[in-house]
Amino acid sequence: MNEHSITATEEQEKWLADAQNVVKQQSFYMRKALDSSNLREALKYSAQMLVELRTSKLSPQKYYELYMQTFDELRHLEAFFQEESKRGRSNADLYELVQHAGNILPRLYLLITVGSVYIRSKEAPAKDILKDLVEMSRGVQHPIRGLFLRSYLSQISKDKLPDTGSDYEGEGGTIHDAVEFVLQNFTEMNKLWVRMQHQGSAKDKADREKREKERSELRDLVGKNLLVLSQLEGVDLELYKSTVLPRVLEQVVNCKDEIAQGYLMDCIIQVFPDEYHLQTLETLLAACPQLQPKVDIKSTMAGLMERLANYAAANSQVLSVFAEVEAFEKLSTAVATVVEAQVDMPLVSAVSLHVALLNFVLRCHADRLDYVDSVLGSCVKMLAGQGKIREAKSVKAIVALLSEPLAQYGDVVTVLQLGHYGQLMATLEFETNKVMAVLVIQSILKNGTRIGDCARVEALFQLLQELIRDGEDAPPVDQLDQEDFAEEQNLVARLLHVLVNDDPEEQFKILSAARKQFGLGGPRRLVFTLPPLVVESLKLVRRLQARGEVEEGGVTPKKVFQFLHQTVEALANVPAPELAFRLYLLCAEAASDCDLEPIAYEFFTQAFILYEEDIADSKAQVTALQLMTGTLQRTVVFGTENRDTLTHKATGYSAKLLKKPDQCRAVYNCSHLFWQDQEKGTRDGERVLLCLKRALRIANAAQQQANATRGSGGPVTLFVEILNKYLYHFDKGNQQVTTTVLQGLLELISTEVNSESAVQDPATEAFYASTLKHISFQKQKGGEAGDRYEAIKVQ
Template sequence: MKVEFVLQNFTEMNKLWVRMQHQGPAREKERREKERRELRDLVGKNLHVLSQLEGVDLDMYKDVVLPRVLEQVVNCKDEIAQYYLMDCIIQVFPDDYHLQTLETLLGACPQLQPTVDVKTVMSQLMERLSNYAASSSEVLPDLLHVEAFAKLSSAVVKVIEAQPDMPLVGAVSLHVALLTFTLRVHVDRLDYVDQVLGACVKKLEGKGKVKDSKATKQIVALLSAPLEKYNDVVTVLRLTNYSKVMEHLDYETNKVMAVVIIQSIMKNNTSISSSEKVDALFELLKELIKDSEGAPSMDEIDEDDFMEEQNLVARLVHMLVNKDHEEMFKILTTARKHFGQGGPKRLKFTLPPLIFAALKLVRCLQGHDAGDEALVSPKKIFQFLHQTVEALSTVPAPELALRLYLQCAEAASDCSLEPVAYEFFTQAFLLYEEEIADSRAQVTAMQLIIGTLQRTYVFGVENRDTLTHKATGYSAKLLKKPDQCRAVYACSHLFWLEEDGGTQDGERVLLCLKRALRIANAAQQMSSVTRGSSGPLTLFVEILNKYLYYFEKGIPQVTSNLIQGLLELIGTELQSENTAQDRAVDAFFASTRRYIQFQKQKGDDLAERYSSIQVVSPP
C-alpha cells in the first residue's frame, strides 16, 4: 500500500508541476516559477522515498515501480520534467537495479521529447554503470550476462534515429560516452571499441569535414580516449574505424590529432615493428607527412610550427624498429614511400633520419654474407641509400646531401664495397662542383671530404689516387688563401695512413706541406701590402706543427733541417717591421718551441732525433 500511495502521489504531483507552467497570467510568472521549483523538489523526493521503502526490492522495482514511473515520464511530454525525472531515476535507485532493468530504462530514451538532453541522461547512466563495474570484480559477469554493451549501443542508435534534428555534437557525445563506458568495462574487447567508432562513422557519413567546433572537440575526445587508455598506438592501429573517424576532421584538427599520436608514441616508447603497421600509422599522420586536399599552400604555413611538426615526424623514424633485418628493410622502404610524397620542404627533415636508420641496418649486416639474391643485403640497402640521398640533393639541400653521401661512403668502405664507396664519393664531388658556391660552405665541405677520405681504407691505388688528387685540387682552389693553406696541409694526411696496408707516401706528404707553405708565404706577402696583419703568421706556425707531427712519425722526407729552416723563417717574420704584433701568434709559437725543447730533454730515441734542432727564442 505504501508503494502504491507514493506512486500515486508522485503521479499527481508531476502532473501538477507540468500544468503549472501553462497556468496564470504572465505577470505572476516569477512567483509561479518559484512554486514550480519547490514542487519539483517534492516530485523528486517521492522518487527518493520509493528507493528507500522496505518493500521495494528488485522484483517490485522491475515489475511495478520503474514501469509506472517511466510511463509518467514519457506521457508528460514536458522537456524539463522528462530530463529531471530521468536524472532522478538514475541517481536515486541502486546500480544493480539499473543493471537488471537496463533494457526497460533505455527503452524510454528514444520516446523522450526531441529537445530533451538525452546525451547527458545516457552519459550519466553509463558513467554510473562503469563506476559500479570498477567498484568490484564481481560486477563484470553481471554486465556481461545482461549484455550491457549491446543494449547501450542499440539504445544510442535508436535515440539518434528518433531525434533526426539532434545536433551533430549531441550524437558524437553519445558515442564518446559509450566509448568511455566500453574502455572502462570491456577494455580487452577491441571489437567493441571499433564498433563504437564504426557507429560514429555512420553518423558522420556524407558530412565531409566537420565544421562545427563543438562537434570537432567531441570527435577529438572520441579519438583520444583509446590512446589514453591503451597507451599503445600499436593497439589503436588495430581499430579499422579509427582512421575513418579521423577523415572527418578538418586539416588543422587532423594535424593536432596526428601530433597527439606521435607524442603518445614518444611518451610510451612504443615500437612500430612491421611495415603494415607503419603503413597504417602514416595514413593517420598523412596531414603531417604530405600535402592533402584542403591543406593551405606552403607559403601560408607558419615556418616555426612547420619545423616543429616535421622535427616530431623525424623523431618518429627512430621508433620504427625490428630485429629481423628483412622486416626492418621493408619498414624503411614503406616509410620512404610515404615520405616521398611530402614535397621538397618536408624531405630535408624526414629523409636524414631514414638514411641513418638504413646505415644502422647496414652496420648490423656488416660481415654477413647474405648474397645478392637475399631479400636484404648491404648492396640493396646502399641502393636504397643512394636513391634517398639523391632525392634529397634535388630538394635542393646540397650541403646536407653531401654530408650524407660521405656517411654512406664511409659505411660502404667498412663493408669492403669499394665500387659503392667510390660512387658515393663521386656524387659528393659532383655536388661540390655544381651546387655549393658559398665560400664558407666550400671550406666546410672540403674539411668533411678530406676527413672522410682519410677514414676509408677500402680503395685500391688507382681509385685512391683519383680521389686524393680531386681533394687536393679543390683545396688549392678555395677562395681565401688561409682556407687554401689549411685544406692543402690537411690533405697531407691522405698520403700517410696508419692502418695496415694503408698508403704511406712521404714524398707526397712533403709536397702537400711545401705547397701549403708557398700559399702561406703568398698570404704573408699580401698582408705586407695591406700594411700589417699577423694573421698569415699563424699559418706558418700551424704548418710547423704539421712538420713536427710527421717528423715524429718517422717520415724520412721530413728532416730536422726543414724544421730548423721553418723555425728561423717564423722568427724572422715575427721581427719584421711589416708584421703587426699579435699576442695569440706569439703565444702559439712560444708553446711550439717549448714542446720541441721538452722533446729534446726526454732522453729517448725521439730526443736524439730532436737534438739537432736549435730552438732560439726571438729577442
C-alpha cells in the same frame, strides 16, 4: 529591468512576511485551543492558518517556506489528534469532523493530518485511507497548491505505507497497494507540474522563462515520489521490472513534456539501485528515443553510463553480470538508436554520447579493444558525409574520443589495433588533426614505445598524415608558422628512431615504408625527415655487416645502399646540397667499411658533383672540403686509380678556394690523404711533402697579398700551423720530412716573428711557443724520439 526585479523580490518578501504573520497568529490561537483541549476551536484556527496556503502570489521557493512553517504547526495538531485517539475518540469521527472546514485546501491538509493518525491507529486498513486521501486530493487542481498538498500527503504517509515487513502490511494492504498509491500520487503530481507549462502565453518570452524557472523549482516535489518508491522494501527487482519501472516510464514518455522527461529520467537513474538498472537496461533505454526532441538525452544516458561504470569500478565481481546482461551491447545500440531517432540532436551531443559510452567501456571493459573500436566506429558512421568537423565543441568531443584510449593504454601499439581510430581522426580539420597527431607522437616518445611491425608503422603513418604530407584541407606549407612547423617535423624525425625491429628484413621494410610516406611530404619536410632515415639505414647496414651471410632474396648492404642513394638524391633535389653532401659522405664511408668500392666511389662522385654544382658559398666550400678530406682520409677501400682520381679532385678544389688562408689550410689538410694509418692505407711521403710545400707557398702568397693591401704581413699563424703538420708527418716517420726541412721552416718563422711588419697576436705566439716547447720536450725525452729530434735546433 533590474529595478523591477528588485521590487518583485521585495514584494515576494512582503507577501511571505504577511502570510507568515497570519500563520503565527492563527497557530497561536490553535495551540491555545489545543492546550485547553478545545477541538472545535483548534480546528477553526488551524483551518484559518491553512487558508494562507491558498495564496497564488508566492514563488515556489517562498511558498515552500510558508509550507514548512505550517507543516511544523500541523505537527502539534497531529500530536493532539494522537492524544484524542488515545483518549478514545474515534478516528473515523475525527476524519468526518475535519471535513467541515469550508475551504477545500485547509480541509484536505486537515484530512491528511487526521488520516495519518487514523492509519497509525489501524482502525481502518491503511490502503483504504490512503486511497481515499489520494483521490480526494484531486480536488485541488491549482499546480503549485496541488503539488505541495500532494507532497504533504507523500511526506505524512511515507512511514505508513503497507510496505513489505511494515506494521501496516496485512490488513492494511500489500506492497501492491503501497506502490499503487505512490504511483497514483506521482502521476497526478506530474500532470499538475506539466500543466503549468500550458498556462499563460507560450510566446511571451519573459512569461515562459518565469514559468520554466518556477517549474524547475518545483521539480523535486515530483521526483521525491520516485525516491519513495525506491525506498520501499517490497519493491524488489521483480516488482520493479514488472510494475514500477514500466508504469513510471509510461508516465514519463506520455507526458510529452521535455522538462519533465529530462528531469524524471535523471531521477530514475539516480534513485534506483545499479543492480536494477543492469537488469532493466533494455526497458530503460527503449524509452530514450521516445522522448521529446529537445530533451537533453545525452546527459541522461551519460549519467546512466557513469553510474554503471562507478558501480563496476567499486565492485569488480559484478562485471560478470555486465557481460551476462550484455550491458555494453545494449548501451551501444541505444546510443545509435537515439542518435538516429533524434534528427535534430546537436552534433556535439551525439559525439558526447559516444564519449560517455567510450568512458563506460574503458572503465568496465578496458581489455575489450573490440568494444573500444566499435564505439569509435559507431561515431565514424554517424559522422559520415559531414565532411571535416569544425564546430568547436564537437571537435573537442572527438579529440576526447581519440585521447582517452591513448591515455588509458599509454601505448600507441594498442591504439593502432583500433581500426576506426584513423578514420575518426580523419574527420578532424587540419589544425586539430595535427594537434592530435602531435599528441600521438608525444605519447610514443614519452612512453618509450617501440613499434617494430611494418603494418603498425603504416597504420601509424596513416594517423600522422597531416604532419607527413600536405592534406587537401591544409594550407600551403609556406603559410604555416615556421617555428611550429619545424617543431612538428622534428617530432616526426624523432619518431623514426623508435620504429625498430631486431629483424633486419622487417627493419628494411619499415624504413622503406617510412621513405615512401616521407616522400609525399614535399621539399620542406624532406630536410627534416630524410636525415634520420639515412642514419637509421646506415645503422641497418652495420647490423647487416655483422650478420654476414644472408639467404636468397634477403636484404643486403647493397640493397640498402641503393635505397640510401635514392634517398640522399631526393634531398639533393630539394635542393639541400650541403645536407646531401654530408650524407653522401656518410654513405661513402659506410660503403667503404663494407668493402664495396664501386658504391663508395659513386657516393664520393655524387658528393663532388654537388660540390661543383651546388655549393657556391665559400664558407660552405671550406667546410665541405674539410669533410671530404676527412672522409677520404679514413677510406681505404679504393684501388690506386680511383683513389688518385678522388684525391686529385680534393687537392685541386682545395687549391682553388677563394681566400688564400682557406686555400692554405685545405691544402695542408690534403697532406693527410697520402698518409693513412690503416693497415692497407696509402703512404706516399713524397706527395705529403708536395702538399705541405704547396701550402707553404700559398702561405707566403697570402702574406704578400696582405703586405700589398694592408701594409702588414699579418700574423704568422699559417706558418705555425704548417710547421705543426710537418711535425705530425715527422712523427709518423715520413722520410721525406727531414730535420733540414724542419729547421728551415723554424728559421723562417723566427724571422717572420721578429720582422718589423709582423703583427702581434697573443694566440699565435702562444701556439708557436707551445710548438717549440714540444720540440724541446721531444729532444729531452731521449730514446728513439730524442734521437730523431736531436738535430733540430731551437732558439
